[in-house]
Amino acid sequence: QVHLQESGPGLVKPSETLSLTCAVSGYSISSGYYWAWIRQPPGKGLEWIATIYHGGTTYYNPSLKSRVTISVDTSNNRFSLKLNSVTAADTAVYYCARRYTGYEGLYFDFWGQGALVTVSA
Amino acid sequence: QSVLTQPPSVSGAPGQRVTISCTGSSSNIGAGSDVHWYQQLPGTAPKLLIYGNFNRPSGVPDRFSGSKSGTSASLAISGLQAEDEADYYCQAYDTTLTGSVFGGGTKLTVL
Numbered sequence: 001q002v003h004l005q006e007s008g009p010g011l012v013k014p015s016e017t018l019s020l021t022c023a024v025s026g027y028s029i030s031s032g033y034y035w036a037w038i039r040q041p042p043g044k045g046l047e048w049i050a051t052i053y054h055g056g057t058t059y060y061n062p063s064l065k066s067r068v069t070i071s072v073d074t075s076n077n078r079f080s081l082k083l084n085s086v087t088a089a090d091t092a093v094y095y096c097a098r099r100y101t102g103y104e105g106l107y108f109d110f111w112g113q114g115a116l117v118t119v120s121a
Numbered sequence: 122q123s124v125l126t127q128p129p130s131v132s133g134a135p136g137q138r139v140t141i142s143c144t145g146s147s148s149n150i151g152a153g154s155d156v157h158w159y160q161q162l163p164g165t166a167p168k169l170l171i172y173g174n175f176n177r178p179s180g181v182p183d184r185f186s187g188s189k190s191g192t193s194a195s196l197a198i199s200g201l202q203a204e205d206e207a208d209y210y211c212q213a214y215d216t217t218l219t220g221s222v223f224g225g226g227t228k229l230t231v232l
Contacts, residue, residue, distance in 0.1 A: 045123055045223055045226045046167065046212075046223040046226070047223065048220055051220070051221075059219065059220055061218070062218055100172070104155055104172050105154065105155025105172065105173050105174075105213075105214065107172045107212060108159075108167075108221075109169050111166040111167055112166065113166050114166050
């Protein structure tokens with residue numbers, strides 16, 4: 001069974017950089033699939049942030065692209081997210097997920113438990 | 122404002138059937154993108170419920186079913202149970218945004 005676990009600071013100051021890592025177990029990132037970050041502000045809906053393939057190809061939500069970097073570390077079977085110049089609007093639960101791509105479309109089949117990141121001074 | 126539109130809430134009594142709609146546009150569902158559904162129980166991460174418009178992952182009861190037509194999709198839940206009370210989200214791929222988009226979510230209340 002694929003397991004994903006987010007980690008990183010739970011509190012970030014405004015204008016600073018949010019950094020999160022997702023550790024993957026039960027599946028080797030190098031074997032394939034795409035890997036993604038999705039966030040959910042408190043009491044609100046889901047927003048896709050970015051996706052990366054194990055080879056390094058990246059895709060970003062246009063609304064966040066100028067502030068986001070997603071990267072992969074295949075040697076440690078994990079991938080990461082950096083979001084710079086954060087504001088209170090970036091306060092959210094951040095999920096990492098595996099994205100399936102195939103005949104039935106593009107969907108997220110395994111999710112981490114989520115990490116709450118609060119932006120506050 | 123989400124790219125995919127869902128009703129904010131639906132409700133039904135135990136045993137009843139409810140449907141949740143998901144309306145998109147010509148750049149996502151209408152462009153042929155498959156629609157997927159997620160169930161989010163209170164305080165937990167979303168869980169894949171329906172993929173490829175109507176397919177259920179292993180372990181998902183057949184009380185849950187999905188369909189798609191034109192620029193819209195629907196999730197139907199029959200034989201409502203108390204444990205179905207959750208938020209439900211639809212998701213598709215948008216060719217204009219070149220990325221995944223979600224509906225705003227629908228809160229299901231079992232009366």
